[in-house]
Amino acid sequence: MQTVSPASTPPRESSHLKLTGPYVPGMREVLTPQALEFLEALLLRFEGPRRALLAARATRNARYRAGELPSFDPATREIREGDWTVAPLPADLLDRRVEITGPVDRKMIINALNSGADVFMADFEDSSAPTWTAMLTGQKNLRDAIRRDIDFEHPLTGKSYALKPETATLMVRPRGWHLDERNLTLQGRSVSGSLVDFGLYFFHNADELIARGAGPYFYLPKLEHASEAKLWNDVFVYAQEALGVPLGSIKATVLIETLPGAFQMDEILHALRQHSAGLNCGRWDYIFSVIKTLGHDADFLLPDRAHIGMTQPLMQAYSEHVVRTCHRRGVHGMGGMAAQIPIKGDPEANEAALNKVRADKRREVEAGHDGTWVAHPGLVAIAREQFAAAEGPNQLHKQLPPVDEEELTALLVALPTGARTEAGLRQNVVVGVRYLEAWLRGIGCVPLFHLMEDAATAEISRSQLWQWVRFAAPLDDGRVVDADLVRSVLDEELAAIEAEQGSDVFAAGRWTDASELFFSLVLADELADFLTVPAYDLLSD
DSSP states (O other): OOOOOOTTSOOOOOSSEEEOSOOOTTHHHHSOHHHHHHHHHHHHHHHHHHHHHHHHHHHHHHHHHTTOOOOOOGGGHHHHHSOOOOOOOOGGGSOOSEEEEEEOOHHHHHHHHTSSOSEEEEESSTTSOOOHHHHHHHHHHHHHHHTTOOEEEOTTTOOEEEOOSSOOEEEEEOOOTTOEEEEEEETTEEEEHHHHHHHHHHHHHHHHHHHTTOOOEEEEOOOOSHHHHHHHHHHHHHHHHHHTOOTTOOEEEEEEOSHHHHTTHHHHHHHTTTTEEEEEEOHHHHHHHHHHHHTTSTTOOOOOGGGOOTTSHHHHHHHHHHHHHHHHTTSOEEOOEEOBOOOTTOHHHHHHHHHHHHHHHHHHHHHTOSOEEESSGGGHHHHHHHHTTSSSSOOTTOOOOOOOHHHHHHHHTOOOOOOOOHHHHHHHHHHHHHHHHHHHTTOOOEEETTEEEOHHHHHHHHHHHHHHHHTTOBOTTSOBOOHHHHHHHHHHHHHHHHHHHOHHHHHHTTHHHHHHHHHHHHHOSSOOSOTHHHHHTTOOO
């Protein structure tokens, strides 16, 4: 691999790739001439195919809006029925029983690597607001952490943070294919946030990771089709060949967090089989995708978010399908996120929350999952306690019986049962607006009501309200959800937030922008594909 330029060298701008963003401290260590040259090559080669895949995605989604249901593709039946497995996993990815996730700020990286989890997924996507500063400093923080040259001193408390001798294996989640990076342009257009995140991380760290006995490991978000996984595989092959990294060094776990993607699991693993590290149940984004894919049908009105748990038939079928598919192909099927965070000052409420985590992780073990996610270091030990019941570092030996595709299809699109209530409506409003306001201030991971919320849960909030308003969904008290009801609840919640914060603090926030954007998305004629795309226009770098 090419050597990294010294920090004093100014970033290079070619005739193709232009740096349009502001100066960020430390950016010269990240945007070196060689790194930009590699990034430009990636973008020139793969930006066109990315845009073509997004166009194909839009075409499929238009068919779903018109009433077509997702299904297993007859053209790829041979892949689903074939007897094949993915390439062997490296030793440091065999035991992933407990994984922790979080944004790429310096303190979080240190705490997560020290948490006792087996894996830390450093997240450039749903738990990060993609300010230019956050994206570049996140790259520098990860580069420092890999070289064990990272520390942090809290500016208020003076507390010092440093890495322990034993740390979690590092994986990185780049932004999804749909997200642009506006601070770099190629031939006058914003470029792929996915390729920027992947390219910079891989260029600076692949050789170092391999030298330290690990490798460049990734989580891939929001995939809807195997063709999107195939593009990632093409990127991986090109990047390894271009920089002289052994083929197959990259390993990637795909988050199954879209309903269309649930019908493409075998095909996704097959497309990435040289580089696959399995699949993961991205449950919150998956619920959002269920609404986005099926929610244009007035007969598919969902209940409150609180009722859409993993024991609902469609969620249980999804979870089991991940395990069944992955274990047949010799790779991990990971469970989902425990969003709870410890509740200080209320032992009874805290124990109740922790018992929910225990039950959820016990269910995942019994379902055959090979590991799970937590959002807070305080939950690592609880998750590990439940996964100690598994026989060995994973459960790849556990094979679930096959299910007829027609039967599985019916389960994956089954309507969840439960009530629609004012409390559920109010939760959607307050979580959506509070999260979005923080996101517009550059905070992508927000503790709200003893849960760690990220972009996925905000997506559930606004898409569910959109569906309820569109079809005048009845609540359990007889009222129907309309624009006036949502507006009145929104006004009440904003007033409560102002009283809680004080008028001066409230006025200094982004509450007007957040509430106006949220309300406009709820009332839009068409459900926007992603909340973060229009919000990005309001995000300050």
